[in-house]
Amino acid sequence: MPFGSGRYANVTSTLALVVALGGTSYGAAKLAPNSVGTAQLKNNAVTTAKVKDGTLLATDFKAGVIKPGKDGAQGPAGPAGAAGPAGATGPAGAKGDAGPKGDPCVSSDPLCRGPNGAAGFSAVTTAPVAFPGSTASITVQSLNLQAGKYVVDGRVSAHDTGLDTSVACSLTAGATTIDNMGGALGIDATATIDAAISLHGVLTLGAPGTVDLKCNLADAVAGTYTPRSITAIQVGTLNGV
Numbered sequence: 407m408p409f410g411s412g413r414y415a416n417v418t419s420t421l422a423l424v425v426a427l428g429g430t431s432y433g434a435a436k437l438a439p440n441s442v443g444t445a446q447l448k449n450n451a452v453t454t455a456k457v458k459d460g461t462l463l464a465t466d467f468k469a470g471v472i473k474p475g476k477d478g479a480q481g482p483a484g485p486a487g488a489a490g491p492a493g494a495t496g497p498a499g500a501k502g503d504a505g506p507k508g509d510p511c512v513s514s515d516p517l518c519r520g521p522n523g524a525a526g527f528s529a530v531t532t533a534p535v536a537f538p539g540s541t542a543s544i545t546v547q548s549l550n551l552q553a554g555k556y557v558v559d560g561r562v563s564a565h566d567t568g569l570d571t572s573v574a575c576s577l578t579a580g581a582t583t584i585d586n587m588g589g590a591l592g593i594d595a596t597a598t599i600d601a602a603i604s605l606h607g608v609l610t611l612g613a614p615g616t617v618d619l620k621c622n623l624a625d626a627v628a629g630t631y632t633p634r635s636i637t638a639i640q641v642g643t644l645n646g647v
Contacts, residue, residue, distance in 0.1 A: 525640045527551060534565075534632035543622035546575075549636040553611045555644045558584050560605040560619040562634040566593035568627030575621040577605040577636070584609055584617070593629070608644050 464472055529549040538544050546562055560577040571593055576586035584607035593601045609617065617636055623629075 526637065527640070528635060528637040530633065530635040532633045534630035535634075537623060537627060537629045537631070539628070540626045541623055543576075543620045545618045545620050546631045547619040547634040547636050549617045549638060550614070551609075551611055551617060551638055551640075552614050554640045555642070556609045556611070556638040556640050557644075558607055558609050558617055558639075559637045560585070560617075560635070562603050562619060562621060562631050564593050564601040564603070564621065564629060564631055566601075566627060566629040568629060569625060571623050571625040571627050573601055573603070573621055573623055575603045575605065575619065577607060577617065577619055579609050579611065579615050579617045582609065593623075593627075609638070610644065 527549060529547055531547060535544075535546055547560070558577060560575075562575060564573045573593055574586070574588040576588070577584040585605040587603055587605065603621070605619070617638060619634060619636055621631060
């Protein structure tokens with residue numbers, strides 16, 4: 407066999423041995439699972455291409471690296487909540503100071519009526535009442551009143567159908583004479599105008615009482631009293647009385 411052929415065989419054997427040994431060495435150099443850590447990684451060795459999308463969490467980043475986003479639009483208002491229970495009533499406040507005393511009632515003031523104000527009462531009768539056929543005094547009208555202060559008015563017309571005479575009338579409350587007209591008013595039986603009598607005065611009743619309009623004739627003649635009335639206005643103050 408020529409020298410060249412034997413030399414080629416040796417070379418081939420040597421290459422085969424190197425390849426065989428190289429394959430054994432490559433297989434022996436593989437890394438075991440979970441054996442690569444921080445120490446085995448070079449700086450900047452992990453790039454975005456090496457990180458699987460969606461695998462990192464916010465906690466994987468250092469504080470301040472992830473900036474907060476802008477506030478979103480305001481959502482719709484929620485429904486109104488139920489009304490809360492009513493609170494407890496607080497204690498009553500202290501009584502205030504008394505106000506100043508008002509001005510005294512002035513007699514020249516037409517509105518000066520005192521605390522009770524004014525109230526009117528009346529008794530009116532249009533049906534005729536006959537003369538008594540004597541000179542005795544008779545009550546021709548009455549008005550019941552409660553206790554209080556009053557301005558009183560009494561009116562009566564006397565119509566004579568007999569002889570001429572005169573009439574006298576008085577306005578009284580029990581033993582108190584409010585006003586009177588005695589014997590001066592004549593009644594003419596032939597006259598077409600009756601004798602009209604009007605009496606006025608003031609009265610203070612300490613208890614409920616009756617005001618009477620009484621009349622009497624100078625002579626026992628025929629005739630009638632009509633109409634007749636008593637009016638009383640209750641006031642709070644009677645000035646000058």
